[in-house]
Amino acid sequence: MPSGRSPVVPERPSLDGLEQKWSEAWERDGCYRFDREAPRERVYAIDTPPPTVSGSLHVGHVFSYTHTDTIARYQRMRGSEVFYPMGWDDNGLPTERRVQNYYGVRCDPSVPYNPDFKPPEKPPENEPIPISRPNFIELCLQLTETDEQAFEELWRGLGLSVDWSMTYTTVGTLAQRISQRSFLGLLARGEAYQLEAPTLWDVDFQTAVAQAELEDRERPGAMYRVRFRGAESGAEALVDTTRPELIAACVALLAHPDDARHSGLVGGEAVTPLFGTRVPVLTHPLVDPEKGTGLVMVCTFGDVTDVVWWRELGLPVRPVLGPDGRLLDVPWGTPGWESEDLERARSSYAELAGSTVNQARKRIVELLRDAGELVGEPEPVTHAVKFFEKGDRPIEIITSRQWFIRTIEQRDALIERGRELKWHPPYMRARYEDWVQGLAGDWCISRQRFFGVPFPVWYPIDASGAVAHDQPIAASVDELPVDPSTDVPDGYAADQRGAPGGFIGDPDVMDTWATSSLTPQIAGHAGEDRELFEKVFPMDLRPQAHDIIRTWLFTTILRSHLDHDALPWSNAAISGWVLDPDRKKMSKSKGNVVTPIHLLEEYGADAVRYWAASGRPGTDTAFDPQQMKVGRRLAVKLLNASKFALADLPPEGEQVTHPLDRAMLARLAEVVAEATSSFEDYDYARALERTEDFFWWYCDFYLELVKGRRYDGHPEVTGSVSRALRLSLSVFQRLFAPFLPFVSEEVWSWWQAGSVHHARWPEAAEIAAAAADAERNGERMALEVTADVLREVRKAKSQARRPMRAPVRRVVVRDTAQRLRALELGSDDLVAAGAIESLERVEDEAFAVEVELAPEPPR
């Protein structure tokens, strides 16, 4: 490694201020700017996860984004032109919720726009202020902008080598255009469709949600045994249920086909208690005869299994739940709502109508008990209930009109795509396959919300005022983005909105994942900037955490598969979570979140990155400030070792001639090879560990051993060590650059031109060449034996409670002939480093060292 210029080393090197100094310099010099003129083969494109800006900043972000950054920096040093944009996920429910709480408002689409609206200084205590949809969206944009600044500040402080000129947002105009364009393509190809069907529904947010957004939560409940009766026989038919409030919605009773206990009922009808409604008694193989009485009631709709039965058995619907989670009024006596005792049905149901599910359940149990239709006492159970992951009450299944993307028919193709993808670590693919195998239905992408990308369609209204949902009017591609609630479709006038013979806009917005699933296309400006897109797509890397494989990773593959018939990227690097020291996932609700800005201030960015980069790919890692201290120590060490090697360094010789110098380089070459192959395998943690491990050894042994020669003053002695120091140091500085970008840049700047982050990643072969024939000549062994003896000498001094520089009168080394010969090669450095007056060698079977210290000088 030729030195760029003579080193300028500070008197007292320090980490203080390096973050600011270098992040400003990188920004000024455009260090991480993507060069779009680079040829396609050289481009390495990263599909950065856009963080949800309305969420909190936490150490988990620092953790996984550091992993990606080490890869980006490695690739850049390998000569790749790295495409590394940042995105902000500001679209969707988290932002809406945050705006509601922050300003004390709620969106009411019926309120007209008020251009002068200003949110109150303090949110009102009781009722939120209803505001128009455009006003609400303005507030969303306003708040996310400040959130985005906070994130950018964190990322810059952490030293992410992002090209900040390419930042996008998921609700921005570009994202809206790309999202709508993709949707129109799906619509035209029949891959998106609209359907009125049972839908997973959150009663608080009052929107449809997708299967991927569900989670199970253990909840206490009770099992109620309820008496139905055979319609003809009057025989009792006992049914166990956890949802008695849905008895009025019952459309059938089911038994297993082989269950003899209920054969008398099967084929006939049963009558519901309280409501006197006749329902058929049928069989279905999914019924588990082991559960309860073996007889199960099918409702509209108690859970997803009810939907399966409804669909497969062609059952009618009898909906009782409204979108707000309260029981609807029901027209008893009309078709579908017949009863053997209408008066009783009406009076019973009147007790329930308008109440929430929980209230209704409580009340109906009382009614059943009073009527003697409750058998025995309710049995308390704890059962898993499905919740919307962001919701507070269980999911209901409610029939509504929604947009879907055809997913099920792609199942096999998607699994195949998953196999084409290189997963890091590989076992993460299993989660993807599990998920794809388990898909229950097509992906519901419409949400009855406000802050998101609207569907670019309108519907004609016929003369009678009916909306023709089956004849959507698609926006034309060159008009995008459109907001159908304000824009007018071609061929219509604005005043025809909502009028017979006119049109109406689709009221919904797309699910946030429906846009986030297009991040490679958004970042690459698909359909907008063909040259750029073709350069970066398909991308090289999708980094993300394992909890969103079923959402982000899966949907991105799906969209790319449908729109481009390709994988969106060739590699997926899956990172783990940060756990608190008790091994619990860090989360805001648990109150165990540590603010990352504080960490950066206390330990420094390099130290925090060191901790993050120690977390192996895919592995959950404990939050550990201790590791940050270690990282800081390492950064300081690099500073000091660089100072030692470079300050007043004598001129280098033509060749590395000393056996110990060559042996060190031979080992260094191996470390480089290992770090490189680890990085190629996306195992940044291993690359760091190997580098760090050898670096400490290098400081503790090699640097100590060569000190004498380094200060010797005779060029024929210093030439080799000087050359070896330059080479090794430049290698270490480059090896650490992806992990400790600030201190690496600092020490690099002392003696090299240009940024270390654009320096060439070290080549093992090159270093091995400088090490010449270290292996064959026994020089490797020389370094080992020399270090072994030095350790023994140190031990003797330490145990004698003497300083390390204390002179040693005599050292006797017993060892094999081969090792003794090797020792000879390094003995000049050894006697200097150990202050040894006489070094004797005795051939022996086993290694042993006698150390005779010089007498302690009188005080």
Next chain:
RNA sequence: GGGCGUGUAGCUCAGUUGGCCAGAGCACCUCGCUUACACCGAGGGGGUCGCCCGUUCGAGUCGGGCCGCGCCCACCA
């Protein structure tokens, strides 16, 4: 219920195709201000490698079976 991962010193973790008395860092103890570094250095104590079988000359490493922990998935009435 199915699957994936994991279990090595008090803590955080290495241990790559089985091979010399099982390693590192932190923490702890002792010593040392030696001209790169006291934001340091040198040294030390500490482990039946979750448990039980098996394969092998030899197993932390391979096979089988348990147990613990974490996560993912599931049609958990």
